[in-house]
Amino acid sequence: MYCAKKDRRIAVLILLPMLLVLFIFVYGFIAWSLRISFTDWNSILPNMTSVGFENYQRLFSSQRFQTDIRNTIFFTLFFLVICIVGGFFLSYLLYSKLRGESFLRTIYLFPLSLSFVVTGVLWRWIFSPEVGINSLFRMMGFEATFGWFTSTYSIGGFNVALIALIIAASWQYLGYTMAMFLAGLRGIPDQLIESAQIDGAGELAITWYIILPLIKPITFSAMIVLGHISLKIFDLAYVMTGKGPAFVTDFPGLFMFETTFRGNHYAEGAAISIIMLILVAVVIVPYLISTLRGDSE
Amino acid sequence: MKKRIMVGLLVALMATTMIFAQGTSDAKAESNTLEIFSWWTAGGEADGLEAMYNEFHRQYPGIEIINATVAGGAGTNAKAVLATRMQGGNPPDSFQVHAGHELIDTWVVSGFMEPVTFVLEDAGYMDKFPEDVIDIISYEGEVYSIPVNIHRSNVMWYSPKLFARFNLQPPKTMADFFRVAEVFKANGIPALALGDNEIWAATHLLESVILAHTGPDKYNALWEGNVMWNDAQVRSALNDFAKMMGYINRDHAALANMDAAGYVAEGKAAMNVMGDWAAGYYYSQGFKQGEDWDWVPTPGTSGNFIMLSDSFGLPKNAPNRDNVIKWLTLCASKEGQDAFNPIKGSIPSRIDGDRSKYDRYLNAAMDDFASNAIVPSVAHGAAISEPWLTRINDIMSVFVTDLNVDKAITEFQAAADRYAPK
Amino acid sequence: MITKKSSKILKYTLAYIAVLLFVFPLYVIINNSLKPFADVRISEMWIPAQNLSFEGYAEAFVKLGQNIQNSFMLVIPVSLFSVMFGAIIGFIFAKVKFKYSNTIFALVIFGMFIPYQSILIPLVRTMNTIGLYGHLSGLMVTHVIYGLPISSLMFRNYYAKLPDELLEAGMIDGLRLVGVFRKVVVPISLPTMVVVLIWQFTSVWNDFLFAVVLTQRPSIQPITVALQNLAGTQVIEWNVQMAGALIAAIPTLLVYIFLGKYFIQGLLSGSVKG
Structure with missing residues (x-):
């Protein structure tokens, strides 16, 4: 848009203080955390003596953090697969012009409006080994002894206790991918599908050869957004399970909170938070660059 | 439209100032x-x-x-x-x-x-x-x-009814404990109730087991950093702890410490090691001493008082x-x-x-x-500093699951090296 | 898309099985919240309430009433400020070209993706230094600041679609940039304002991490923290916990039910592209 030089200067002047505050609170604070992560501040009183990478070294050699990283990877993997596949499936059902579509959509999406705290309280009871879903199975006459989120059983590094958390998180976020896919499906020109049908293509063929390739970019966006949510996960695990026996349901976000605000290990907590930031940045930065570049062209 | 938005913002600003004002004034308002x-x-x-x-x-x-x-x-x-x-x-x-x-x-x-x-x-x-x-x-x-x-930490709560049913006496030594535990186990009853959804409950049990093996002097020396964790008595304590985990209730990881104490009074488990605040809990729930519950010092620790x-x-x-x-x-x-x-x-x-x-x-x-x-007491912050205890709890969280005594000893020693008074 | 009848029946079946899966946790929460304490027993979680009772709700209100009020006191000003600042920032980035504006905007947007743990320790220290630590106002400032990226993004995506001619017409009428913003842009921004308002309302209401770190006194804690503390007590009062969870969920649920269109719009703009 055309804009007088003077106007542009005013705009920048208005923008500047707001950006300054934001950048201090984001980048200034990140730098500050980074600085703390290299110190020996591991008690109530700040101690800014530099110890190099000691906090990081200690973290990577600690069993708790190793478990956390493993849990994050498995959780992200299952969470993504369930949300992408399930979300596409649901959106496809809605796309097929079912009656009561708006009712169905409302139901699929409502968990998104809830807090992770509410979800956590709710699902903690549902999966509570003695009283929850197990007792429902027992009422139906099955023997049910699975410990859910208290189980310490592990298959190839995957702590099965995570299943309860994965189900709860997917319950909440399936609607999100559903909404994204539905928007994408609605954007596909009807003629494209109609002409394929005239050519005699069946529903499966149309889905496979026409729809799926067209919604690929959406799948990618959904993966990025959900992926970064699961890398940061804290609220749900904190409320629903805590770190669990032998850390079966522990995550870096939880470890950071506990070691910082319970154990007063500030430097260690800062180091964890920096690692989390790097993980998220690896996912988000390339995505941001590519979308914003595409935007301006 | 513009007016409405301006009004909205004005309300927001007023609300904010109110909250700020309230925030700074509550210290004064609450003087008495x-x-x-x-x-x-x-x-x-x-x-x-x-x-x-x-x-x-x-x-x-x-x-x-x-x-x-x-x-x-x-x-x-x-x-x-x-x-x-x-x-x-x-x-x-x-x-x-x-x-x-x-x-x-x-x-x-x-x-x-x-x-x-x-x-x-x-x-x-x-x-x-x-x-x-x-x-x-x-x-x-x-x-x-x-x-x-x-408070006393080394108390074992037990169910008189269950002990009477099998004609058993509450254990005085660790050997006694394993003998009675075996009887309960054979009859399908969890001998030892544990509620370690918060892991300190396991650490609480551990301190009693260590004391039973080391006696008070070595116990104190351990927490002052003057006894190594690979000491024979400390090791046998950890071995016994690992063995005890074979007699606990299946749902221990989902249970709070007071629920586990409750298991004893309800006759769902035979014994539980918990601080004597459990007595207060029993009273408040209307359980009767001598009928629903009774106590002895944890096996091997009589004559000692972990406070x-x-x-x-x-x-x-x-x-x-x-x-x-x-x-x-x-x-x-x-x-x-x-x-x-x-x-x-x-x-x-x-x-x-x-x-x-x-x-x-x-x-x-x-x-x-x-x-x-x-x-x-270790588990309750009397014997050691908070960071050391945090570390011990982390180690316990894994030890309770994998029961790997050698690994636990190595890690306990590393924690002691870092946190024990020098 | 035209489909065969048999496959339509299959789709209906699947769609309603999915409905059941989504709704059964609601059954648990409502069912148990309506039981009197005497009936709240471990084995009876799934059995429908026999004696309906509002005991749980009454007690949840006693315990959480103050916290609900706190949440409203927090959420309403934060949402309004987010609209105000977001509109200004979004407009400038959408319509005023200056050096590196795209790069700077990317830096702004990155702020909404960071794990907040990475700024938490400095945040607590800073709030302490400026005297806002442990006050609702500190939490408010925090939410406004960290809400800037998403609010600006939503507005920028909307303003980017406005035709330049519309604004230039205003300029020809003698308005300066600020005038154009106030007299031309603001009046047509209502849809996006609603989207941002709703988005911030829900996400601040639902926030837990900032609240649990910045507010300690039970009397000023927002509902999410109070609910977690309620659920953490050792006596199992399911009816109260379930009632509390439902009470905490109701405001955002209502917003969702009545303003769902805007809610979904906000949701989708989280993936950066408008």
Whole structure:
């Protein structure tokens, strides 16, 4: 848009203080955390003596953090697969012009409006080994002894206790991918599908050869957004399970909170938070660059 | 349209200023209040605290008590809240803290507390407390907190009904324990109830098992960093602990410590090792001693008393310092302690408690406290500093699951190397 | 898309099985919240309430009433400020070209993706220094600041679609940039304002991490923290916990039910592209 030089200067002047505050609170604070992560501040009183990478070294050699990283990877993997596949499936059902579509959509999406705290309280009871879903199975006459989120059983590094958390998180976020896919499906020109049908293509063929390739970019966006949510996960695990026996349901976000605000290990907590930031940045930065570049062209 | 938006923003700004104004003024508005911070939210603990509040209100009717409690077993949540508040320069007037290293290493050394020796001296209470208790609450010659009670950690609660059914006696030694445990196990009953959804409950059990193997002197030396963790007796303690895990309830990881104590009174499990606040819990639930539950010192520890004490201190810059001093004086007084302890299920830290107010269990505990060897509790912050304890709890969390004694010893030793006093 | 009848039946079946899966947790929460304490027993979680009782709700209100009020006191000003600042920032980035504006905007947007743990320790220290630690106002400032990226993004995506001619017409009428913003742009921004308002309302209401770190006194804690503390107590009062969870969920649920269109719009703009 055309804009007088003077106007542009005013705009920048208005923008500047707001950006300054934001950048201090984001980048200034990140730098500050980074600085703390290299110190020996591991008690109530700040101690800014530099110890190099000691906090990081200690973290990577600690069993708790190793478990956390493993849990994050498995959780992200299952969470993504369930949300992408399930979300596409649901959106496809809605796309097929079912009656009561708006009712169905409302139901699929409502968990998104809830807090992770509410979800956590709710699902903690549902999966509570003695009283929850197990007792429902027992009422139906099955023997049910699975410990859910208290189980310490592990298959190839995957702590099965995570299943309860994965189900709860997917319950909440399936609607999100559903909404994204539905928007994408609605954007596909009807003629494209109609002409394929005239050519005699069946529903499966149309889905496979026409729809799926067209919604690929959406799948990618959904993966990025959900992926970064699961890398940061804290609220749900904190409320629903805590770190669990032998850390079966522990995550870096939880470890950071506990070691910082319970154990007063500030430097260690800062180091964890920096690692989390790097993980998220690896996912988000390339995505941001590519979308914003595409935007301006 | 524009007008409406402007009105909206104006309302927002007004609301904000109101909140800001409120935020800065609450310290002044609450001048005749007293904020007591604790993690006593339920059962005998909450009732006992209430009894003390009533005594306080009787003596000082004009002062309003703000009962700031944060839930979460053994105060893990509360301690986090407290730490952030203290660092934030927003201390409560007084807070519950375990006497010993938790108080001293965390709060006194870092300069957050005012000494309270004068409270005891002004009231003439200095000689009413046993010397070893005064030692525990003191740092460099000054008292820093007022202990309201004494708890015992090494108590084994058992179900008399279950023991009678199989014609068994409560175990006195670790060997006894495994013998009776085997009988219960063979009959499909969990011998030992454990509720370690908060892992400190496992650490609590561990300290008793270690004491059973090492005796009090080596026990103390271990926590002073003067005994290695690969010591033969310490190792056999860890072996026994691992063996004990073969007799526990399946749902232990989902259970809170009080639920596990409840299992014993309900006859769902034979034994449980928990501090004697369990007695307060049993009373509040209407369970009867001798019928639903009874106790012995944990196997192998009779003649020893692992103690912990809840105490209250005076943070620097407490908003209502005068009221805190009144509160602390009450905490140190016979009336205060005799109001609180019979209900909480603990014994007074004073030597002159009114015995008639205490039940059968507590009278026995008072006898033991007067005659036994006293050692501080690890799991409750009396024997070691908070960071060390945090690390031990982390190690326990894995040890309870994998029962790998060698690995645990290596890690316990690494923690001791890092955190033990040098 | 035209489909065969048999496959339509299959789709209906699947769609309603999915409905059941989404709704059964609601059954648990409502069912148990309506039981009197005496009936709240471990084995009976799935059995429908026999004696309806509002005991749980009454007690949840006693315990959480103050916290609900706190949440409203927090959420309403934060949402309004987010609209105000977001509109200004979004407009400038959408319509005023200056050096590196795209790069700077990318830096702004990155702020909404960071794990907040990475700024938490400095945040607590700073709030402490400026005297806002432990006050609702500190939490408010925090939410406004960290809400700037998403609010700006939503507005920028909307303003980017406005035709330049519309604004230039205003300029020809003698308005300066600020005038154009106030007289031309603001009046046609209502849809996006609603989207941002709703988005911030829900996400601040639902926040837990900032609240649990910045507010300690039970009397000023927002509902999410109070609910977690309620659920953490040792006596199992399911009816109260379930009632509390439902009470905490109701405001955002209502917003969702009545303003769902805007809610979904906000949701989708989280993936950066408008």
